Amino acid sequence: MTKEETSIPSGKPKTSPSLLGAAGLVQQFDPIDAARPSKSLFPLRENEPEYALLKDPETQEHNRYGDRIALIDLVDEAVSLNINGVSEVGINPNRNKQHAFHFTADNCIGCHACESACSEKNDLPPHLSFRSVGYVEGGTFPNYTRMNISMACNHCDDPVCLKGCPTRAYTKHEEYGAVIQDPDICFGCGYCTWVCPYNAPQLDPVAGQVEKCNMCVDRLEVGLKPACVSACLGNALNFGVVENTPENRQQIDTRIPGFPDPEITHPNIRFQQTKSMPREVTRTDSMPVKYRRDDKAGHYRPAVDQKAGTARHWNLGRLYSRENPLVLFTLASQAGIGLFVLSFVGALAGVSFLQGAAGSAITATAAFLAAALAAFGLLMSTTHLGKPLRFYRGFNNLRHSPMAREGAGIAAFLAFAGLHWLALMGQSSWLIETLPALANMQPVLGTATAVSGWFAMAGAAVGLYYMMRCYLIKARPFWNHGQTATAFVGASAYLGALVLGAVAVVFAGPASAALEFCAVAMGVGLIIEGLGLWVHARQMFAADHEGGVSHYVQRTTFGYTWMARNALLGLAAVGLVSAPLWLDMAAALPVLVAMALMAILVALVGRALFYILVIPTTMPGAFFWKNKAFEDHARDIGLADMPQVGVAPHAH
Incomplete structure (x- = not known):
């Protein structure tokens, strides 16, 4: 999302007083005593409880990864986020420093108040949740232990969602270090949901777009912590400048049982978990994953949980998935690339059946079919999108996104393979007899055939290479x-x-x-x-x-x-x-x-x-919430048609 417009739902209060300060530095930040212009970033009450207010009197210069916490050098004039059309600037002296969530697992009681507050504040449909609470458990009676985990977007130092998104719907802001996604730009490919290790971006199959936690930057601008933090009943969630230890806390660790490897993205979340946990903890959702403590590494690692036994099955009906269009896209595109390479290189190498009149007919038909297969593949990839008519946005992020480069490569291959076919057809004897003017164009057509053929080869190489790169994702080790x-x-x-x-x-x-x-x-x-x-x-x-x-x-x-x-x-x-x-x-x-x-x-x-x-x-779920087996079951028996179940039916 660009700074021209940052749209953050903020409710519909009868009155909307707000804190809007002038640019510059202040030594003490007191949102209650600040001035309140008429137009609102976010409604700030006179009696805001102290626990809801940001408090970071002192901060460090660098985080544990060596990155600067101050995201930009201080300047005389701050820049507005233009939240909800308001051009004012918050006066938080730390607004240009990386902020982070802090989660104290020992305090979380699994009440889901954070989820509810987030959903209400952002006006989310029942099947979406920017913040989710799952848990892991282990041990034996009477020492059976459960640890709840509340997780949202971690607004990482190295946001792979931003780099992966082909539409450039993501922006890493200097203000608070928030990674904000614009669902209006998103065309619903879901690639960001693949690359994120924490399942933070949420693909809405109904709206055909991705949405995610926005760090409640409208609340931050007026000195309030995010809604989920303010609503936490057990005082498990906190928020502030990264690497600052909250009051009454001792730890700011980056690992916790069930949390993916932080080295993938350098997430801006810190943990405290002091109560002893069993050597092995399991998930209660259907994912056959458990976590086992590695004494040498000092943290838990994922392992196979053979909860489904070892019996083999066919399950042919379960081969159907939302990714079926991608099955056809990849196979058709690869078939077209292989067909063109074999025919083009084979003809140049003097393969016997590709020479003469019959060989010319074979190579021309092969070029046409290669282009047709690539076109069919691109059509299938377009049907996979939540907003198919916005397919052209897939080339917006050629600088970073392998998906954008994949699409560009396949599109170039399609174009030049088509031109190659046209040039070959222009050299066919029956077409020359029909259009005698082509006889004088044979030298040009011969050159066009060679040039278009090599350009098609280049497009094929780029498309196939970045097609592979799309799946070399650290968050999905089976593909990586x-x-x-x-x-x-x-x-x-x-x-x-x-x-x-x-x-x-x-x-x-x-x-x-x-x-x-x-x-x-x-x-x-x-x-x-x-x-x-x-x-x-x-x-x-x-x-x-x-x-x-x-x-x-x-x-x-x-x-x-x-x-x-x-x-x-x-x-x-x-x-x-x-x-x-x-x-x-x-x-x-x-x-x-x-x-x-x-x-x-x-x-x-x-x-x-x-x-x-x-x-x-991904993060652990629970028996029903964030449980793929329950979601599939709900869709099979019709429960997904009831919004209160919180499972969206398959859109396509």
Whole structure:
């Protein structure tokens, strides 16, 4: 969100007195005694309790990560946040310093008052919550211990949501260090919800956009702590300049059981938890994750919780997910890229079936189909958006977002592959006979063919590379592995070769040279993906993070589906690579078609599993709230149609 307009809900009081101060420094900050202009940043009452007021008389210069707490050098004139159309500037002397939440876990009673205050203040629908309270528990009777965790956005020093967002809907403000998101700019891709380790951005499937905690900057401007802090009954939440220890507190730690690795984003939250906890604590939501104390590291690490047992299942119906459009987008785009690369490079390398009149027809058709597959993929990615008509905003953050660069690369590939097809068509004999003027343009068309082909190759390389980078996310360890690259490159090879083989059969018949080339290329692609899967499975099996948990789900909930996919992949790979050795290629078309169908099934099931299995580094939920199993159950039986349940039905 830009500083031109920061819209923060602030309720609808009958009167709206406010504190608005002049720019500059003050030694003592007393919001109650400050002047009150007529227009309101946030309504400030005469009898505000002391616990609701900001108090930071002294601050440090740097935080524990070495970053400056003062986000900008002090200047003579402060800058307005323009909250709710008000151009005044708050007089808090620390407004340009990084602020942070402080959570004392020992004090939290799990009353959810912080959630309620946040939802009321921000006028949230029942299925959204910027702040959530979950818990972990462990031990044995009578020493069974429960620890509640209240979590919202941590307004990180290195906000990965800001870097990942393709629309530039996020802004890290110098005022209070708040990371503010503008839902009006957001087009609802949900990528920020993937990269955030703390599940802070909330995707609203009804409104088709993401929203998140805004640090209540309107309250901060008038000297009040955020609404959740003021509403906390157990005095568990506090707020102030980062690295300042609140009154009556001793600790400002960055770790707590159930909290993801703070090194990912350097979050601005500090903890106190002095009561002893069991060596191992579990979650009560459906996520098969538990946390085990690492004595050497001095904190808890995630581990697999085999709460669902070890039995294998098929669960084919559960392969359907909100990410199905991305399944089609990635597979179609990769097929188009592989098809174009094989035909273009093969023609340049002198591959026999790509030469002559039949070869020209094959390469022209391959270029057209490559562009068509890329166009279909982009269409599918657009349908995945909450606001599909705002797709053009996906290129706003080319500087930082791999998703924006992925889209730009695929779009460039589509454009130049289309131009390449047009240039090839301009050189076809039948079109020259129809349009004789083309005969004089052959040198130009020849140059255009080469130039557009190489530019399409460059677009394909950029698109495929950043497609892989989109999934190398620290907050999703199952994806953050080289297997993502082998899966995408392998799929490009075998799906592209499959389409090229089909085109070759149409224009050249079941010629042995074409089928041998495409069969071997498909087999190599399948082997690349298979090797990546084998290494990935071995490493995830031994992993002590959420990637290992995802692999546990893969081996159990989808165990038979996973094994069947692996078996089909191995059979198809070996069969296709060795086909020229044991098959008469001219008469082996039915066998090759069967193997090609197996490869398509491998691609679809494997890519669906890719999206279904990933488990993020998120905060613990509870039996109902923030419990994926309950959310799925509510949607299955119709409870999600009742707003009071707090679960939104699937939009698409």
